[in-house]
Amino acid sequence: MRITIIGSGNVSTHMAAAFKNAGHRIVQVYSRDLQKAWLLAYHVGAEAVDHLDHILPDTDLFVIAIKDDAIAQVARALAVHNKLMVHTSGATDLDTLIAFTANAGVFYPLQTFSKVREVSFRSVPLCLEGGNDEILAQLKELAYTISNNVYAVSSAQRRVLHLAAVFACNFPNYLYNTARQVLARNQMDFEMLRPLILETALKVQEQMPGEVQTGPAVRNDTGTMAAHLQMLNDTPLLQDIYTLLSQGIIKNNNEISANG
Amino acid sequence: MRITIIGSGNVSTHMAAAFKNAGHRIVQVYSRDLQKAWLLAYHVGAEAVDHLDHILPDTDLFVIAIKDDAIAQVARALAVHNKLMVHTSGATDLDTLIAFTANAGVFYPLQTFSKVREVSFRSVPLCLEGGNDEILAQLKELAYTISNNVYAVSSAQRRVLHLAAVFACNFPNYLYNTARQVLARNQMDFEMLRPLILETALKVQEQMPGEVQTGPAVRNDTGTMAAHLQMLNDTPLLQDIYTLLSQGIIKNNNEISANG
Missing domain, CATH: 3.40.50.720 (NAD(P)-binding Rossmann-like Domain)
Structure with missing residues (x-):
């Protein structure tokens, strides 16, 4: 053409x-x-x-x-x-x-x-x-x-896809950058996180993300979550983000438990 | 050993x-x-x-x-x-x-x-x-x-690394799952998002995440963001997450602009 x-x-x-x-x-x-x-x-x-x-x-x-x-x-x-x-x-x-x-x-x-x-x-x-x-x-x-x-x-489906893509791409990239900032404030290098970031994406190429959730929130490890929030004391926006995303993980987990 | x-x-x-x-x-x-x-x-x-x-x-x-x-x-x-x-x-x-x-x-x-x-x-x-x-x-x-x-x-550095890993791994995986849910509610398959998720992680293997941020928030595309929030009307938690993460992206962007 x-x-x-x-x-x-x-x-x-x-x-x-x-x-x-x-x-x-x-x-x-x-x-x-x-x-x-x-x-x-x-x-x-x-x-x-x-x-x-x-x-x-x-x-x-x-x-x-x-x-x-x-x-x-x-x-x-x-x-x-x-x-x-x-x-x-x-x-x-x-x-x-x-x-x-x-x-x-x-x-x-x-x-x-x-x-x-x-x-x-x-x-x-x-x-x-x-x-x-x-x-x-x-x-x-x-x-x-x-x-x-x-x-x-369809146009309606594409709007949904575009929204889903924000959650699947734009927001994770922002969180990568947040992780980089957390390390940089403590003189540590983003390089250390790259294998973890890649593996996290590779995992869901074959499995469903709900099945491979890890971290303190899914374990309901309140001690670690409280310590993390404490470490974010000087960045209230990051504290809010940490709290909200942890709530989301806990909520998903409770729903899975409730459904069997 | x-x-x-x-x-x-x-x-x-x-x-x-x-x-x-x-x-x-x-x-x-x-x-x-x-x-x-x-x-x-x-x-x-x-x-x-x-x-x-x-x-x-x-x-x-x-x-x-x-x-x-x-x-x-x-x-x-x-x-x-x-x-x-x-x-x-x-x-x-x-x-x-x-x-x-x-x-x-x-x-x-x-x-x-x-x-x-x-x-x-x-x-x-x-x-x-x-x-x-x-x-x-x-x-x-x-x-x-x-x-x-x-x-x-050191133990102090490891605490920071662990916090950064939550942002780099646990939270992105939760967002993958959120994207999956958004699609599932509209009878679309998570499979469609897998190449996007992988490429998002591959991009930051060589570049810094702050340099490759894409999406409506970094463009300050208020129309698209408002439409997305509207589509999330029946899930207030996801609306809050969308708003907060978009704020974070906009804030980073303004700071980059302010610093030249």
Whole structure:
């Protein structure tokens, strides 16, 4: 397919590379920041543009991978070309595009990307939605050229997935950073925690997280929890977080016990 | 070395296997539950016992890997043999053993273990403390036979590490489970989130978590955060957790901005 990439952030970068590697042709890369457009366009052999007016109609697909609140405005501008367009947002309904064209879909990669780390795209779950069955079928065919994990997901389901992803990715990363801060205040290195962090994620690749919960809260070890809260005395926000997450673990545990 | 394992839980199981594989001899495995003692003893070619009176003095090291609040009582009973003893607890001071014998140390593996998953022990950070320099040197020698990551860590530092491990492991696992619950309430499968969870942990193996934070909070995307809170309307605890963790992310972000 001939594909035009709108955006030059993490999702655009990884997805453009995946499409290119799968043999698709990246026609243009658009970014308001021409230098960013250039950088990505250079890597995937495309033309860089920084004005929506300069976008060529000779393409098969517009992939809109930009900030959620800018999607509608860009979709409006691209709709004149009457080509298939998809956005890549977990938190944006398909209707945001349908408002401007029926020839629309969603191509949401359920993964966290950073520019410096390569991601194996074949294991990235791609969550697809189409304005009609034909569009969905077309997107599925495209998706399987870059990933083995392809799902049809409605806008309502995608909102749930996006919320779940905040709990599964954004919040754990914040807690990693909190752990780093706790060590740094005591002149200890984050390096010591890396094997633990990795193993915690590896464990739930085969098991369910509820079955492998460890730590003072699940043991209801009130002495250790009190000592930990004491150590967090000068950071009330971390004390609150510690208390609330421990409550959550204890609550889950009690519910499991109550259910047998 | 001749090693006697006190306990038959996750830490005992993995550590006994690592010692055995490194060529040490496991003399006995003690557990109050004789069947559990048998199971582990069978795997490492040791004798199983369920009474402290039956523990043989012909050993070089007692490894006490049991519940924190039972350590003192067992240490008191073992002290009569006047052999080196270590505990494996992150939350227990060395003094708990020193109260009964000077011939004591700590051998704390900073890792999460589950019985069904094998852990590569060579990458497990082992945090050691000795009642004196000679003991520490002896424990280091032993530690390097099973791991490449060996650290000398004081009791005060170990308390900090244990707290950091709660943030780096126990709490993220609870959030994985929360994500699973959010999906399950909407008939979606946890399987979809596994690549995201793994990549989130892989990212911080080389980068620092503060540098790779993603999600609505770090973008200060108030619209998405409000929508997420709305979706959690029937679970006030999860709403509180969402709010607090988002506050933490925003606070970190503001501090980074303020510092340039």
